[in-house]
Amino acid sequence: MMVIDEQRMYEVICARKPRSVALNGPEGLITKMQASADYISEKFGIPAYIIGDTCWGSCDLNTQAADMLGAEILFHIGHTIAIEAFGERVIMINAYDDVSFDGVARKCASSINKYYKTLSLLTDSQHLNQIGKVKEIFEEYGYRVVIGKGKGQLNDGQVFGCEFYPAFDIHNIVDAYIFLGQSRFHSVSVAMSTEKPTYMLDPYLDEYSQVNDIAQTFKKKAILSIYKSLDAKSIGIIIGLKEGQFAKIQALKLKKIFEQLGKRVQLIAMTNITDKHVQVFKGIDAFVEVACPRIAIDDHFSKPMLSVPQAFALIKLIKNEPIEDMLKIHHWL
Numbered sequence: 502m503m504v505i506d507e508q509r510m511y512e513v514i515c516a517r518k519p520r521s522v523a524l525n526g527p528e529g530l531i532t533k534m535q536a537s538a539d540y541i542s543e544k545f546g547i548p549a550y551i552i553g554d555t556c557w558g559s560c561d562l563n564t565q566a567a568d569m570l571g572a573e574i575l576f577h578i579g580h581t582i583a584i585e586a587f588g589e590r591v592i593m594i595n596a597y598d599d600v601s602f603d604g605v606a607r608k609c610a611s612s613i614n615k616y617y618k619t620l621s622l623l624t625d626s627q628h629l630n631q632i633g634k635v636k637e638i639f640e641e642y643g644y645r646v647v648i649g650k651g652k653g654q655l656n657d658g659q660v661f662g663c664e665f666y667p668a669f670d671i672h673n674i675v676d677a678y679i680f681l682g683q684s685r686f687h688s689v690s691v692a693m694s695t696e697k698p699t700y701m702l703d704p705y706l707d708e709y710s711q712v713n714d715i716a717q718t719f720k721k722k723a724i725l726s727i728y729k730s731l732d733a734k735s736i737g738i739i740i741g742l743k744e745g746q747f748a749k750i751q752a753l754k755l756k757k758i759f760e761q762l763g764k765r766v767q768l769i770a771m772t773n774i775t776d777k778h779v780q781v782f783k784g785i786d787a788f789v790e791v792a793c794p795r796i797a798i799d800d801h802f803s804k805p806m807l808s809v810p811q812a813f814a815l816i817k818l819i820k821n822e823p824i825e826d827m828l829k830i831h832h833w834l
């Protein structure tokens with residue numbers, strides 16, 4: 502069950518006495534946020550707005566919505582990072598899942614020990630509080646367990662779907678990665694960026710699985726899109742309008758490079774980058790999106806859609822340089 506650190510919200514409200522607040526978080530936490538908002542309204546007598554738009558990470562804060570609502574504090578719930586607040590306005594509120602990994606960790610530890618000596622544990626924000634306990638379990642079974650150091654917004658052992666410092670920076674000393682949580686989104690990207698055996702421990706199904714085959718399929722799809730873009734005469738570069746994904750400078754840099762290579766470039770800006778939104782743009786042979794790299798890597802588009810590392814791989818390909826390691830990096834932005 503997910504447990505939100507509501508106490509922190511109440512302490513902040515008591516200390517700052519805002520006239521209104523807004524709550525923002527992933528869809529899976531909406532029901533819990535409704536209960537928190539009801540409590541805040543009743544106890545403190547102030548409006549508590551729940552922002553119902555999608556919220557995929559700390560890159561998706563929705564402060565514009567808080568501005569429009571006039572909310573003095575925006576509680577961003579459920580994407581624990583190494584930073585507790587963005588300025589005075591945005592307060593990061595932790596939410597942890599209390600599900601136990603005990604059973605699935607023991608199953609995995611007792612089965613893969615003939616293959617690996619040194620493991621590294623990774624997870625997303627909701628299971629960060631479990632890393633210590635699971636480390637002890639794997640150590641009981643004789644493994645050396647290394648937890649990669651956090652960097653920027655990432656805590657030790659934490660990965661985003663596009664940022665992997667705690668995994669990538671130690672890939673030379675690790676035999677395999679163990680990802681805690683039911684997230685193919687995160688575990689597959691660890692396998693793609695490190696190219697090491699990667700296992701996902703699912704505490705709900707009490708099962709573990711290796712995700713490298715799925716990662717390979719995603720990588721092939723990513724490479725295919727690059728080859729399909731090779732003969733493109735016109736390229737649409739899409740700037741995402743979500744604040745933490747806004748990368749105008751990167752878009753302008755890519756525009757310049759593509760124009761030097763003889764391509765015609767159109768600059769486009771949009772908030773939700775979907776096939777439906779992109780299809781209305783005519784006369785463009787391929788797109789590059791400089792927002793969330795997982796949009797291009799994971800989603801389906803009728804025309805080739807490239808993320809930033811894929812766009813740089815396309816540039817290399819045009820220059821006849823190898824592109825094999827394009828995703829084997831610590832950050833896909």
Ligand code: SF4
Nearest residue numbers: 557558560662663793
């Ligand atoms: S993968 Fe996308 S949604 Fe996740 S942190 Fe990166 S940019 Fe944000």
